[in-house]
Amino acid sequence: MSANKVTVIGLGPMGEAMVNAYLDNGYLVTVWNRTRARADAVAARGAIVAPTVEAALSAGELIVLSLTDYAAADAILAQAPPSAVEGKVVVNLSSDTPGTVRAAAARLAAHGAVQLTGGVQVPPPGIGTPGASTYYSGPEDVVEKHRATLEVLTGIDYLGEDPGLAALFYQIGMDMFWTGLLSYLHAQAVAEANGISAQRLLPIALKTMDFGYFLEFYAPRISEGNHEGDVDKISMGEASIRHVIDTVEESGVDSSLPAAVHGIFARGMEAGLGADSLTSLLKVLRRQ
Template identity: 60%
Template structure:
């Protein structure tokens, strides 16, 4: 496709960065790339990308600079090495870390005449380039609006507000739910396999149980928001008994019982504090206090 759209720089060419640079090329953008290991750019260069001589040249090449790095240690290492070139640039920082580190990077850039749009990408590299995919963004709204069309080449854009930490906060709470859920699935699969039930045999039952979760979230979220933790649907004492049964089953199967043991201990403390007749949702308040 003839390159006729706004040019963009992509720094960081792991699988995600390569997918992003490729999506920009496919959409007709002129793309400058840079990575510490230059060979990672070979395929992109063959497709028409420009490989910058160094990180400073990559930043200087375009107003919009997309950062796709492992964490903010890597982000700060790059930013500090290109300090002289950041003024006037907009950094779409799509690297993962904590909300506070996102705010720190945004302050650092603002003090030097640049802007940061924090991003939290909600899909793996295979989802880049799909409008059905989504990325959380936060930061200066003017910068977001100016570069929205380019950013939407990568995924749909869900703007969360001007606080640069908000996109990372939304991303991390999604990851909190995701990794906890996946760990539970993998633990259950280990117990199944320890008892001669294959992952394939377990699959339809795992899917069936997982499919209950959206409805439970829809039911419980308004109650949590209202501070309603009545034990009319579930009771903490019964939850504790159930989790203990899971832990005992796992350990009797020769499977590490650490995950259900942590859950049981958390619920046990709540029961001992007097919440045995309340819903499991009352843990939200206890987590906040902790």
Template identity: 35%
Template structure:
């Protein structure tokens, strides 16, 4: 049987992520229409076979799948506003920086004009687009995710988190929070080592090795938190209290801000004072989770699935 023709893809915005996304679709053999406010940014892609649209309406009209890796929610609404009458039967994939409420707002607006909507969060850098190192999160129309799964995977491995359009943004922010904590911890460590002459570049390989081990510990941490099973942990609250206390004391004697680790110290102190010093470090989760969940053991109805499951 002859190979099925590939979907025409429209990419609105050719910034740091838009250009490599459009390039990835060209590499995969898709017809691609591109639009950018500064038209010259499309020159390289047009030379490779992309079609340049002079307006967003022209770009949207070109095909059934419209991908918008623009800066933010306002930029997407501004770009799509003039195209409202053309959205009927099309799928809009919003990859802009957004909030859960903005995603839900745009989904309702798109649905009001007859379009399917997927909200996406790009956990990737420009150089990891179309590689296994990057991955994108999606939520919104399950029909759209199923229909265009192959196209979404062209950009990066795709993971689906349910029909609530805001869910991808919530998971995106959770991942960002995980990363920010690790990166800020590294910068604090670099400050601690600066007085003894250890350069950040020299310390980075050791930190990366340590973080790799931490990552391997995450499934066990997740199991304990998910099951509220904190007895018998190898890394207890009191053991970590001692470590954090020592780190804070070293910071103080070195004239370094302790802002990074004081919140953790407060959590560990409270957990120990409440009689849970011998519980696993993961039991700090009980002080962080929503109060009604922590007090009554309730769980949100249904967990969104991983798109690769």
């Protein structure tokens, strides 16, 4: 039955977790991966390894792509004739920019295929677990038609018809994720340089990185355009980050990350925003 068939192209950690989730749920899974040996583990569990990209595409209607980026998807799809995607639903769960994703959706549409864009919100061990979710965008009726199959992987957070939307929300999330996580690693390097272990820092890191209070405080003020320096001032932040950089240097740790943060505060000061709140740095970031 076609409802229980799926093709997965891309067997990195994420694609492999997806194949395993489908196998666990009794799906007939066809796979293809550039490096054939990476398919061995899922083949041993019953996945069918397609000999060619064309064979992988012809195995069913729903094609899941889990690749490093859309250039990888292009390189793979170019190995099959363009007509091989006709009538297919290509669920691209690879990371890329909204513009790249929209262009890919248009190219697929020109060959009679529909693209659903997805931005997975969990790491590979989260696939198939309750509470996991993925941003999706593209035609809503196609999402609904394949809801059961998509939900084997994660819940569906549907954002709208524009194929770029899921990529946009995903990249906004990654903007917070990478800078936030790197700030944790940087703090850990300073801690280690001073003999403080990761376990010792953990409760402090958890408390410090719990930004919920600040987000709820600042979001309405940003919406109102209220950047009043009644609670915090850029001048205070700029001095504080200088103290951080000095502490980092004293500890013998690389200070390029706090230096980049300081650079943004310094531009706020140069723009005459010293007496305003941190949120007025949006004017610097927007390049106003």
